[in-house]
Amino acid sequence: xxxxxxxxxxxxxxxxxxxxxxxxxxxxxxxxxxxxxxxxxxxxxxxxxxxxxxxxxxxxxxxxxxxxxxxxxxxxxxxxxxxxxxxxxxxxxxxxxxxxxxxxxxxxxxxxxxxxxxxxxxxxxxxxxxxx
Ligand SMILES: Nc1ncnc2c1ncn2[C@@H]1O[C@H](COP(=O)(O)OP(=O)(O)OP(=O)(O)O)[C@@H](O)[C@H]1O
Ligand SMILES: [Mg+2]
Numbered sequence: 001x002x003x004x005x006x007x008x009x010x011x012x013x014x015x016x017x018x019x020x021x022x023x024x025x026x027x028x029x030x031x032x033x034x035x036x037x038x039x040x041x042x043x044x045x046x047x048x049x050x051x052x053x054x055x056x057x058x059x060x061x062x063x064x065x066x067x068x069x070x071x072x073x074x075x076x077x078x079x080x081x082x083x084x085x086x087x088x089x090x091x092x093x094x095x096x097x098x099x100x101x102x103x104x105x106x107x108x109x110x111x112x113x114x115x116x117x118x119x120x121x122x123x124x125x126x127x128x129x130x131x132x
Contacts, residue, residue, distance in 0.1 A: 002028060002063040007047075009057045009078075015047040018059045025061050026072055031131050038110040039072055039129050045103040046076040046125050052097055054080020054123065064128065071112070071130040079122040086118055 005025060007018035022043040026036040043059055050057035057078030064071040088094045090108065095101035104125075108114045113128035 001065070004063075005061045007059040007061075009047050009050050009059065012051060015044065015051060018047050019044045022059070022061055022074065025063075026129070029063050029070065029072055029131065031072065031129065035129055035132060039074070042074060042107045042110055042127055042129075043076075045107050046074070046127075049103055050076060050078045050080070053083075054078035057122075069130050071128050073126065073128045076125045077122065078124075082120045082123055083116070083118040086116060090116075 002025065005021060007021055008014060009018065019040050023036055023040040026039040031039065047057075047059055055078075057076065057080070060073075060075040060077070062073040062075075064073050083089045084096075085094075090104055091101075092105045093101040104116070107125070107127060111127040112130050113126075115126045117124045117126075
């Protein structure tokens, strides 16, 4: 059972630190190579959104054991402006940042569980990858 980890996001370079941390964490939890990559990609996309749209935030990583299953839970939190139109933001090619608009829908597809809570107080994305 691994301890929780928290990575603070204050600038671009913190994204890479959080991505590498999540990669090592996922590997030490025994996830398959493909799953480790999916976890790292998820952190990359969500941490990039935090820096781009909310300027600062945190990535929490937890090792889960639930009803006989083992997995990794990621919680990416910020106190930015929130996602004004969440339904659109979850569709491919929707972007308010002149970007591809593939981050959130991509993460939703890659992970086993996916939830977004957002308001004018900030955004919290919670995802889980179960060990195969
Ligand atoms: N943490 C956040 N705070 C506020 N708005 C957000 C946040 N994350 C995403 N959004 C909004 O949701 C939209 C869709 O996000 P998504 O990551 O899918 O695409 P993108 O960041 O615009 O482009 P890409 O990730 O493909 O470069 C963003 O354009 C932005 O308007
Ligand atoms: Mg994005």
